[in-house]
Amino acid sequence: MVKNGIWVKIVQIFDFLRKYMLILFFAWRHPQTPKQIKTILFILAGYLISPIDIIPDYIPFVGLIDDMAIIPAAMMLVSNFLPASVMADCQRDCARWQRRFPYILWGVALLSILWIGALIYGLYHLFT
Numbered sequence: 001m002v003k004n005g006i007w008v009k010i011v012q013i014f015d016f017l018r019k020y021m022l023i024l025f026f027a028w029r030h031p032q033t034p035k036q037i038k039t040i041l042f043i044l045a046g047y048l049i050s051p052i053d054i055i056p057d058y059i060p061f062v063g064l065i066d067d068m069a070i071i072p073a074a075m076m077l078v079s080n081f082l083p084a085s086v087m088a089d090c091q092r093d094c095a096r097w098q099r100r101f102p103y104i105l106w107g108v109a110l111l112s113i114l115w116i117g118a119l120i121y122g123l124y125h126l127f128t
Contacts, residue, residue, distance in 0.1 A: 020075050022097060026090040027079075033086050037078060044074050 027033050028041045048071060057063040079087070 017072060017075070019094060019098075020072075020079060022094045023087070023090045024075060024078060026093040026097075027082055027086055030086050030089060032083065032089075034083075037081055040074075040078055044071070044078070047071075 024041055024044075028038055048067075053063065053066060054070070055063050055066040057067075082090070
C-alpha cells in the first residue's frame with residue numbers, strides 16, 4: 001500500500017476536520033469563549049446543516065466545492081481567534097472525548113440494535 005497516496009491524504013484531512021469540529025464544539029460550550037465567536041460558530045453550524053447554499057449543490061462539482069472550501073476555512077479562522085486558554089481547555093476535552101470514543105460507539109451500536117429489535121418486535125405483533 002502506498003503511504004503517500006491520495007487516500008491517505010483524504011483520511012488525514014477528514015481526521016483534521018473531525019478534530020477541529022470537536023474543538024469548536026467544546027469552544028461553543030466553554031464559558032470563556034467570547035460571544036462574537038459563539039455567534040460565528042452558530043452561523044457556521046446553521047450554514048452546515050442548512051439546505052440553502054451560496055452555490056446550489058445541484059450544480060455539478062461547483063456546488064460542493066463551496067461547502068468544501070467555506071466550512072474548513074471558517075473553522076480555521078474561528079479557531080485562530082479563540083483565546084489560548086480556551087483553546088487549551090478545548091483540546092484537553094477533545095483528547096478526553098477521543099479516548100472515550102470507542103465506548104461511545106459501542107453504546108450507540110447497542111442502542112441501535114435494541115431500537116431495531118423493538119421496532120421489529122412491535123411490527124411483528126402489530127401485523128400478526
